Amino acid sequence: MDSFLIRGGTRLKGKIEISGSKNSALPILAACLLANGKTTLKGVPRLSDIDSMAKLIGELGCHVFRHEPGGAPQAGADGQPPMPALNGPLDIEVTDEKQCEARYDIVKTMRASICVLGPLLAKRGRAVVSIPGGCAIGDRPVDLHVRGLQKLGAEFRTENGNIIGEVRGRLKGCRMYLGGAQGPTVLGTINVMCAAALADGETVLVGAACEPEVVDCAELLIKMGANIKGHGTPEIRIEGVDQLVGAEHRIIPDRIECGTFIIAAAITNGELELKNCNLDHLIAVVDRLDEVGVKIERQNGTIFVSSSRRLNPVEMTTQPFPGFPTDLQAQLMALLCLGDGMSVVTERIFPDRFLHVGELNRMGARVRKEGPTAIIQGVKEMQGASVMASDLRASAALVLAGMVARGTTRIDRVYHIDRGYEKIEQKLAAVGADIQRVNEK
Numbered sequence: 207m208d209s210f211l212i213r214g215g216t217r218l219k220g221k222i223e224i225s226g227s228k229n230s231a232l233p234i235l236a237a238c239l240l241a242n243g244k245t246t247l248k249g250v251p252r253l254s255d256i257d258s259m260a261k262l263i264g265e266l267g268c269h270v271f272r273h274e275p276g277g278a279p280q281a282g283a284d285g286q287p288p289m290p291a292l293n294g295p296l297d298i299e300v301t302d303e304k305q306c307e308a309r310y311d312i313v314k315t316m317r318a319s320i321c322v323l324g325p326l327l328a329k330r331g332r333a334v335v336s337i338p339g340g341c342a343i344g345d346r347p348v349d350l351h352v353r354g355l356q357k358l359g360a361e362f363r364t365e366n367g368n369i370i371g372e373v374r375g376r377l378k379g380c381r382m383y384l385g386g387a388q389g390p391t392v393l394g395t396i397n398v399m400c401a402a403a404l405a406d407g408e409t410v411l412v413g414a415a416c417e418p419e420v421v422d423c424a425e426l427l428i429k430m431g432a433n434i435k436g437h438g439t440p441e442i443r444i445e446g447v448d449q450l451v452g453a454e455h456r457i458i459p460d461r462i463e464c465g466t467f468i469i470a471a472a473i474t475n476g477e478l479e480l481k482n483c484n485l486d487h488l489i490a491v492v493d494r495l496d497e498v499g500v501k502i503e504r505q506n507g508t509i510f511v512s513s514s515r516r517l518n519p520v521e522m523t524t525q526p527f528p529g530f531p532t533d534l535q536a537q538l539m540a541l542l543c544l545g546d547g548m549s550v551v552t553e554r555i556f557p558d559r560f561l562h563v564g565e566l567n568r569m570g571a572r573v574r575k576e577g578p579t580a581i582i583q584g585v586k587e588m589q590g591a592s593v594m595a596s597d598l599r600a601s602a603a604l605v606l607a608g609m610v611a612r613g614t615t616r617i618d619r620v621y622h623i624d625r626g627y628e629k630i631e632q633k634l635a636a637v638g639a640d641i642q643r644v645n646e647k
């Protein structure tokens with residue numbers, strides 16, 4: 207198992223290219239099951255979760271081919287190592303529709319596997335998907351996915367840990383409410399939208415998620431021939447079509463990776479130029495960081511981040527888009543640990559998503575959790591320590607804290623980070639971070 211060794215105290219300076227969005231690419235790969243002919247996706251990041259999804263749709267009869275990277279590695283900042291070359295596009299084509307089962311072996315490694323449920327039911331009339339188990343960030347049921355597909359006419363039963371779905375004839379469009387106790391569901395909206403794209407008649411999804419990843423998937427489906435309106439709003443209208451055909455699409459930039467690097471610049475008191483960003487996807491993050499005292503300027507698709515030494519404390523609550531994303535809660539908390547006063551962070555999407563609190567406290571932070579809220583008393587300095595990565599975003603917060611802590615931080619189990627941050631240590635080293643991947647058996 208790999209670990210990161212980070213020596214804190216260096217200011218980041220230089221350019222970083224933001225990768226394509228993991229959370230957009232994963233359901234989009236599953237959506238490729240709906241199309242006849244080849245789909246070409248650009249900007250798909252190289253991540254272990256993407257490998258898992260490619261393997262899953264491969265088992266479901268897709269031929270998946272990654273082209274060679276485009277261009278040479280790009281030069282790093284003065285005297286720093288080069289940045290990685292851009293990824294080559296991915297071709298996906300369904301060549302065999304017999305297999306309809308998503309095995310536990312894959313589903314247990316990646317919950318986004320549930321995204322094959324809607325496409326399989328709509329296109330093949332049958333799906334067997336292992337029920338995703340527990341998750342480090344809390345209970346993550348899939349009841350809303352199943353309920354939405356049931357409303358389209360699919361029948362479900364559970365057997366031996368599997369959800370088994372079947373459709374007699376064709377799915378039938380209807381008007382439905384898709385929200386749950388914690389608000390809208392991102393992957394649930396995408397799952398039902400994908401299925402409705404091939405259903406008979408009109409489907410109206412009320413209480414749909416508005417996240418940019420939902421919009422990105424809808425844009426691909428439209429290129430494939432789907433008739434979708436209202437994506438990006440809480441009411442999506444889908445007029446089913448008889449078939450979808452392969453298309454070409456570029457995945458949107460990863461807003462969570464971008465937000466993480468913005469905070470990296472802020473926490474190290476550095477200056478970063480981030481390329482391939484869409485700041486409209488981060489409007490609530492910019493709002494909070496502005497209050498903290500982080501300067502963020504945009505010029506077309508590039509943003510420039512710098513920060514003053516004094517970090518103001520803030521209050522923040524995670525919310526569905528366009529609110530502050532839960533996927534950046536841990537990283538913002540790392541920054542607020544060094545704020546000049548007391549900050550309050552409330553988690554409304556995954557109320558138990560606080561595994562980073564204990565690890566940040568081991569590094570000298572003063573964070574106290576009360577229910578879904580963390581109260582953060584800013585400290586002057588954090589110290590390096592041995593800490594454990596527990597989930598993807600919590601681990602990113604530890605990397606951020608490690609870069610500013612006095613001394614060396616060792617982060618174990620960085621496979622969690624590799625699930626969602628493409629070459630994070632190379633990107634950070636290229637702008638001056640002292641970070642190293644080690645593998646001690």
Ligand code: EPU
Nearest residue numbers: 229318345346347348349350351386388391392393555598
């Ligand atoms: N929920 C239900 N029932 C369902 C589905 C969701 O009760 O059937 C609840 C969840 O437990 C949660 C809330 O609804 O309280 C919202 O969950 P959502 O369904 O929106 O989450 P998701 O679609 O499973 C995606 C991202 C997560 C991100 C969330 C929220 C992917 C692959 N995952 O998950 O990303 O935190 O949306 O924005 O897109 C990550 O990248 O680290 C990550 C966890």
